[in-house]
Amino acid sequence: MAHKQRYFEDVEVGQEIPPLEKHPTTQQLVKYAGASGDFYQIHYDKDFAIKNNLPGVILHGALKNAFLGQLMTDFAGERGWLRKLSVQYRGMDQPGSPVVCKGKVVKKYSEDGRHLVDCEIWLENAKGEKTTLGSATVMLPSRHPED
Amino acid sequence: MANKYVTEEAKKQIGKAGEARTIEVERGAIRRFAEAIGDPNPLFNNEAEARRTRFGGMIAPPTFCRSLSAAIPDVKLDMGESFRGLDGGSDWEYFEPIRPGDRITVQTKIADLRESTGRLGTMVFITTETSYTNQFGQLCALQRSTAIRY
Numbered sequence: 362m363a364h365k366q367r368y369f370e371d372v373e374v375g376q377e378i379p380p381l382e383k384h385p386t387t388q389q390l391v392k393y394a395g396a397s398g399d400f401y402q403i404h405y406d407k408d409f410a411i412k413n414n415l416p417g418v419i420l421h422g423a424l425k426n427a428f429l430g431q432l433m434t435d436f437a438g439e440r441g442w443l444r445k446l447s448v449q450y451r452g453m454d455q456p457g458s459p460v461v462c463k464g465k466v467v468k469k470y471s472e473d474g475r476h477l478v479d480c481e482i483w484l485e486n487a488k489g490e491k492t493t494l495g496s497a498t499v500m501l502p503s504r505h506p507e508d
Numbered sequence: 509m510a511n512k513y514v515t516e517e518a519k520k521q522i523g524k525a526g527e528a529r530t531i532e533v534e535r536g537a538i539r540r541f542a543e544a545i546g547d548p549n550p551l552f553n554n555e556a557e558a559r560r561t562r563f564g565g566m567i568a569p570p571t572f573c574r575s576l577s578a579a580i581p582d583v584k585l586d587m588g589e590s591f592r593g594l595d596g597g598s599d600w601e602y603f604e605p606i607r608p609g610d611r612i613t614v615q616t617k618i619a620d621l622r623e624s625t626g627r628l629g630t631m632v633f634i635t636t637e638t639s640y641t642n643q644f645g646q647l648c649a650l651q652r653s654t655a656i657r658y
Binding site (some may be wrong): 365384390392393395396398399413420422423424426427428430431433434435439440442443444445446447448449450493495 | 509538540541543544545546547549551561562563569570571574575577594595596597598599600601602
C-alpha cells in the first residue's frame with residue numbers, strides 16, 4: 362500500500378481528506394467505455410457530442426464516481442472498508458483539463474462495534490467549481506479493537 | 509397539480525424488475541477496470557500483494573459493479589421520442605467484497621418515478637435500484653441511480 366494505515370483514533374471532525382488529482386484524457390474515456398461497457402458516444406465521438414449541444418466529448422459521470430471511490434478507498438486503507446458512497450453530478454467535465462477529488466470528515470462515531478467516519482466529498486474542476494458533490498462513509502480499524 | 513408525465517398510470521411501473529443476469533467476475537476485467545480509472549491500489553491490481561492483506565486476495569474497486577450490468581426495465585412515459593437524458597448520480601452501499609471468480613447475480617428494478625418543473629422545463633427522475641449478490645447469496649452491493657429525462 363502506498364499509504365500508512367489510518368486508524369479511527371487518528372481522524373478528527375473537520376479533517377481534510379488527502380486530495381486526489383486526476384488528469385483525464387480522451388484515451389482514458391475510451392478505456393473507461395471499454396472497461397465499463399458504457400458506449401454512449403458523447404464520451405468519445407466529438408462530432409456526436411457537438412451535435413448533442415455539448416462543447417465536445419465529456420467525462421462519464423461514472424468515471425467521476427470512480428475517482429471519488431478511489432479518494433475514499435485510499436483514505437480507508439487496506440484494513441478499512443468503504444461502506445457508502447454517494448455522488449450527484451452538477452456539471453460537465455472535459456478531458457484535457459485536470460480535476461481534483463477533495464473531502465472532509467464531518468462525523469465520527471461507533472455503532473455495533475464498528476468505527477465509522479462520515480465524509481463530505483466533491484470533485485472540483487480547474488476553476489475550483491464543484492462539478493460533482495457527494496458523501497461517503499468508511500469503516501476504519503481501531504487501535505483498541507476491544508473497545 | 510397533476511403530473512404531466514409521471515401520471516398515476518405511469519407510477520404503476522414503480523417496482524417493475526428487469527431480468528436478473530449472473531456474470532462471472534474475471535480477474536482481467538478487474539485489472540482492466542482499475543487501469544481504466546487510473547487506480548493503482550494493489551488490492552485491485554496485484555494478487556501477490558493483495559494476498560498479504562486481510563482480504564486474502566484481489567478484490568474489485570467500488571464502482572466495478574457498473575461493468576456487471578443487467579437489463580434495465582423499460583420505463584414508458586408519454587414524452588415522445590425527442591427527450592434528452594442525463595445521469596443524475598448514484599448512491600452505493602457496500603457489504604461484501606467482490607472477488608475474481610465470483611458469480612454475481614445482478615438485478616435492476618424501478619425504485620421511484622418523480623417529476624419536477626424547473627429551468628429545463630419538466631424533468632422526470634427515474635430512480636433504479638440494482639442489487640449485486642454473490643454465489644453464496646450474500647448481498648455485495650446495492651446501487652441506487654437516478655436518470656433524468658427532459
